[in-house]
């Protein structure tokens with residue numbers, strides 16, 4: 084091989100061996116709900132990990148052996164720091180030290196409900212000046228098919244480096260399910276798509292060391308589509324049971340009982356549950372990434388839009404049910420009533436309130452003249468959000484007899500395990516239960532209204 088060519092040549096076998104032997108150094112960018120568990124997994128598997136985040140506060144907490152995510156204990160982080168398994172930084176130039184760069188940054192929607200890729204773009208721009216030959220770059224953030232190739236690749240190729248020759252580009256969607264004790268990052272199979280066979284091989288070699296199973300697919304775009312398919316499936320099925328809830332309620336049929344019976348069918352049925360609306364960083368947002376991209380092909384995503392419409396209407400319905408219950412059961416108006424929201428995180432046993440329908444419900448109550456407070460054992464304070472500025476900084480009330488007795492109605496939005504439902508049902512005059520948790524615990528009575 085001529086000298087120049089030999090210098091340019093990246094030996095894929097050597098890189099794969101470094102992943103196999105855990106001697107490679109892994110960079111994780113974006114140390115949030117997805118990035119921090121990934122950093123932890125890689126560090127626990129024996130890799131040396133460099134965590135990168137623009138949030139200096141997070142970097143300092145991690146380097147001091149602390150944690151800011153409820154289900155990842157500070158003792159875990161402290162142990163990994165003491166064993167020198169990872170370091171956190173906000174200095175992107177240190178990415179030159181790593182063999183693989185994995186991006187776990189947010190992919191929200193704009194106010195107009197269009198994909199907001201500024202986090203992905205900015206992160207890629209921060210990587211580009213430090214990218215070096217032989218590095219694997221993987222996007223894990225949820226996004227529409229085409230993002231990795233159309234948005235990231237041109238930014239990374241502003242230098243003389245080329246994907247598939249000098250560096251290797253892949254997409255592998257995160258399937259984190261925070262708060263689910265049955266699955267950790269390492270036990271969830273991972274879909275992997277690469278820009279060419281070398282990128283795919285490298286990415287599979289890396290993830291093979293991190294998770295129980297890798298599922299290679301034929302292209303980056305296929306891997307991007309897999310993630311959206313999974314989340315659209317959830318959104319559409321949740322919308323379906325939310326619609327069934329309304330229909331069955333009008334017929335005097337309890338949708339929860341229907342689902343319990345239906346799920347005894349051993350094939351062809353999978354239970355989804357109604358609720359106060361969609362929450363979290365994924366299900367309310369991701370489907371619209373496909374809707375936006377489909378417009379480029381003149382295709383309307385009617386199922387996705389309809390599901391979005393039905394799910395978006397749920398918080399208002401909870402408020403309407405509360406207004407009716409207050410009037411019928413307590414003979415009073417919502418205006419001036421004291422409403423206690425029970426559970427503000429978007430789902431059971433997590434501390435994440437992003438996109439939570441509970442926040443919308445609280446705002447709707449206050450817009451109608453009620454005084455709304457909340458109790459959440461996992462969330463001491465509502466963090467700053469762009470969408471709900473009036474709720475910023477509100478603090479969780481303790482679930483005391485006095486606070487319950489002082490409430491006209493409690494609205495259960497999230498069925499955390501760490502809530503004393505027996506006390507709630509005993510002391511609160513009226514309960515609106517959007518999760519059927521009281522009935523599930525044998526606490527249903529005439530003061531508990533399902534919504």
Ligand SMILES: NC(=O)c1ccc[n+]([C@@H]2O[C@H](COP(=O)([O-])OP(=O)(O)OC[C@H]3O[C@@H](n4cnc5c(N)ncnc54)[C@H](O)[C@@H]3O)[C@@H](O)[C@H]2O)c1
Pocket residue numbers: 112113114115116117118135136137138141187188189190202205206209223224225226257258259260261364365
């Ligand atoms: N949370 C989940 O359960 C979940 C599950 C599957 C997929 N996802 C997807 O994973 C992605 C990340 O979600 P998340 O919940 O971890 O978000 P997050 O907000 O918890 O964390 C993102 C982190 O990225 C950091 N960040 C933002 N811009 C940066 C930049 N330019 N450079 C470096 N760091 C930057 C933020 O400071 C933050 O710490 C999203 O695309 C999301 O859709 C999330």
